[in-house]
Amino acid sequence: MTERLTPRETHANLDSAQDLAARASVIAAANGLFYARGIHAVGMDELRAASGVPLKRLYRIFPSKDAIVEAVLLDWRRLWSAGIGAAVDAAAEPKDRLLAIYDFLAGWFGSEGFRGCAFVNSFGELGAQSGRVAEIVREQKAGFQEFVFKLAAEAGAPPGLGPQLAILAEGAITTAAISGSVEPARQARAAAEILIGAAVPPLAVKSV
Amino acid sequence: MTERLTPRETHANLDSAQDLAARASVIAAANGLFYARGIHAVGMDELRAASGVPLKRLYRIFPSKDAIVEAVLLDWRRLWSAGIGAAVDAAAEPKDRLLAIYDFLAGWFGSEGFRGCAFVNSFGELGAQSGRVAEIVREQKAGFQEFVFKLAAEAGAPPGLGPQLAILAEGAITTAAISGSVEPARQARAAAEILIGAAVPPLAVKSV
DNA sequence: TGGAGCAGAGAACGAGCGTTCTCTCCAGTT
DNA sequence: AACTGGAGAGAACGCTCGTTCTCTGCTCCA
Numbered sequence: 001m002t003e004r005l006t007p008r009e010t011h012a013n014l015d016s017a018q019d020l021a022a023r024a025s026v027i028a029a030a031n032g033l034f035y036a037r038g039i040h041a042v043g044m045d046e047l048r049a050a051s052g053v054p055l056k057r058l059y060r061i062f063p064s065k066d067a068i069v070e071a072v073l074l075d076w077r078r079l080w081s082a083g084i085g086a087a088v089d090a091a092a093e094p095k096d097r098l099l100a101i102y103d104f105l106a107g108w109f110g111s112e113g114f115r116g117c118a119f120v121n122s123f124g125e126l127g128a129q130s131g132r133v134a135e136i137v138r139e140q141k142a143g144f145q146e147f148v149f150k151l152a153a154e155a156g157a158p159p160g161l162g163p164q165l166a167i168l169a170e171g172a173i174t175t176a177a178i179s180g181s182v183e184p185a186r187q188a189r190a191a192a193e194i195l196i197g198a199a200v201p202p203l204a205v206k207s208v
Numbered sequence: 209m210t211e212r213l214t215p216r217e218t219h220a221n222l223d224s225a226q227d228l229a230a231r232a233s234v235i236a237a238a239n240g241l242f243y244a245r246g247i248h249a250v251g252m253d254e255l256r257a258a259s260g261v262p263l264k265r266l267y268r269i270f271p272s273k274d275a276i277v278e279a280v281l282l283d284w285r286r287l288w289s290a291g292i293g294a295a296v297d298a299a300a301e302p303k304d305r306l307l308a309i310y311d312f313l314a315g316w317f318g319s320e321g322f323r324g325c326a327f328v329n330s331f332g333e334l335g336a337q338s339g340r341v342a343e344i345v346r347e348q349k350a351g352f353q354e355f356v357f358k359l360a361a362e363a364g365a366p367p368g369l370g371p372q373l374a375i376l377a378e379g380a381i382t383t384a385a386i387s388g389s390v391e392p393a394r395q396a397r398a399a400a401e402i403l404i405g406a407a408v409p410p411l412a413v414k415s416v
Numbered sequence: 417t418g419g420a421g422c423a424g425a426g427a428a429c430g431a432g433c434g435t436t437c438t439c440t441c442c443a444g445t446t
Numbered sequence: 447a448a449c450t451g452g453a454g455a456g457a458a459c460g461c462t463c464g465t466t467c468t469c470t471g472c473t474c475c476a
Contacts, residue, residue, distance in 0.1 A: 037336050040248055043463055054424050055465085065464065115336065120382055124332030127386075128245050128323065141386045164399040167392055171379025174328055178349045184375055191372040191403055198402045251433055262454050263435085273434065 022053040023061050023071075030072045035118050039069060039125055066130065069122075073136045076118045080140070083108075084147070094155035095196055101148065101169055102192055106185035109176040116177025117170075144169075157199040164195055230261040231269050231279075238280045243326050247277060247333055274338065277330075281344045284326045288348070291316075292355070302363035303404055309356070309377055310397035317384040317393050324385025325378075352377075365407040372403055 029050035033042040044065060048055050062068045087104035091097045108114060115121070119137045127134040148169070149162030172188035237258035241250040252273060256263050270276045295312035299305045316322060323329070327345045335342040356377070357370030380396035 038333065040463090041337060044465080045463085055426085056424065059465070116332070117382075120328070120386070121332035123386060124324065124329035125246065129249060138386055141383065160395070160398060163392070163395040167379035167383055167396050167399070168375060169379070170382045171375035171377065174325075174378045174382055175349065175375055178328070178331060178346055184371070187368070187371040188375050190368060191375065191399070194403055194406045195399055198406065248433090252435080253433085263456085264454065267435070 019057070019061055022051070022057055026051040026053050026058060026061065026068060027071050027075050030068050031075055034069070034072055035076075035115060035121075036113060039122065066132070069126070069130075070132055070136065073119070073122060073133065073140075077136070077140050077143075081143075088151065094151070095200070098148075098151050098155055098165060098196060099189060099192060101151075101165070102172070102185050102189035105169060105172055105176075105188070106182055109172075109182045109185050114177070117173045120174065141170075152199075155196065155200055157196065161195060161199040165192055168192055168195075227265070227269050230259070230265055234259040234261050234266060234269065234276065235279050235283050238276050239283055242277070242280055243284075243323060243329075244321060247330065274340070277334070277338075278340055278344065281327070281330060281341065281348075285344070285348050285351075289351070296359065302359070303408070306356075306359050306363055306373060306404060307397060307400060309359075309373070310380070310393050310400055313377060313380055313384075313396070314390055314393035317380075317390045322385070325381045328382065349378075360407075363404065363408055365404065369403060369407040373400055376400055376403075 026047065030042070030047055033046065033050060044055065044058070047068070048058060051058070053061075062071070084101065084104050087107075088097045088100045091100045119140050122133055123137040127137065145163065145166045148166045149159070152162040152165060153159075155161075168188040168191055172184040175184040176182065234255065238250070238255055241254065241258060252263065252266070255276070256266060259266070261269075270279070292309065292312050295315075296305045296308045299308045327348050330341055331345040335345065353371065353374045356374045357367070360370040360373060361367075363369075376396040376399055380392040383392040384390065
């Protein structure tokens with residue numbers, strides 16, 4: 001497994017490591033720029049300047065801008081899953097885990113540079129032209145629906161609750177993005193509490 | 209008031225009428241093309257071909273493409289208000305008027321060429337670059353919130369219900385656009401029924 | 417130490433777009 | 447009937463952007 005490498009091979013390996021670092025740098029830069037300003041609005045030269053990766057190397061790592069867009073979408077998916085997963089896992093009770101979604105949203109909406117759902121924005125901008133973008137966005141949204149669905153099931157709710165809570169979250173994101181207010185998160189949370197209460201009668205009622 | 213016009217003035221007036229017709233034709237064409245494919249993706253030449261209005265006249269009527277975008281956004285607002293207004297007015301009972309929103313959405317989601325909310329799409333594509341676009345979209349969404357708020361008030365609901373129902377509608381639109389399904393309208397409707405029921409206890413309860 | 421090859425910087429290229437210009441033709445005036 | 451003003455068609459212009467190419471210089475092997 002651990003073979004001897006000639007100096008040239010070592011050099012080649014170092015190149016790969018550099019490529020990996022450059023790749024990460026490009027994705028990080030593109031992530032921020034695409035989210036803040038949209039995808040067409042950010043040119044390759046700006047990406048080069050922001051990432052510090054020369055154009056030549058950039059095109060060696062990614063065959064085209066489309067490939068960068070795809071990589072960034074996948075990175076957004078990873079970040080979103082990690083963020084909301086951590087927020088939900090910080091709660092123990094099934095109902096609190098559901099409500100943690102909206103608390104997570106409130107924090108996000110209030111954060112610097114919040115500009116709505118990156119997937120929805122990309123879909124609006126490129127979904128009609130790029131099948132790959134539309135596909136990734138669909139997968140992301142289906143994954144979130146599934147995530148909420150499972151949390152709802154763990155709370156003992158009937159299957160109808162999951163989609164309702166997911167729609168509330170989606171609507172809160174869009175509304176917050178356009179209005180620039182954090183309120184939609186609280187409003188969605190209040191609605192979710194009512195829907196959860198209606199779907200999962202509290203045990204306390206039975207014991208009374 | 210009804211002055212005599214020289215033939216040249218008459219001609220000038222006819223020109224104005226032609227401009228009006230051309231304006232309507234351009235907006236109608238742009239409306240369909242922008243919605244289906246996005247705004248950057250549609251060039252002025254395509255707009256000329258689709259509307260039948262020569263480029264020269266087009267630029268006499270609208271100073272720039274941005275002006276066309278703005279006119280189309282205002283047209284979308286008019287169409288949306290008229291559509292949802294008619295749907296709501298077809299119902300008499302306050303609660304039914306609220307629920308009519310989601311039935312209207314179901315019909316829209318199932319219609320040919322549905323691609324989500326034109327305002328949200330435009331906002332995602334241009335909101336970061338064009339302050340005017342962002343402004344119109346914000347106004348449109350604020351207007352819809354107000355519309356739902358008034359309907360909720362007429363149903364005797366506390367002020368919290370309006371935003372919740374608006375968020376549900378918004379979430380349903382986005383979810384339907386990405387998933388391509390009509391289901392979100394039904395799911396949002398079901399959630400709305402529960403929220404309305406919780407906010408406005410039925411009179412029947414009092415009479416029992 | 418001489419040479420080979422690759423990296424980086426940035427110019428160059430080609431396509432697409434918004435906008436303007438030119439040329440031709442026709443309607444209406446004198 | 448000659449002329450003028452404007453309309454239409456489409457070429458042209460200038461700019462941006464994705465992508466590729468060229469040139470310079472450095473680093474690693476013999």
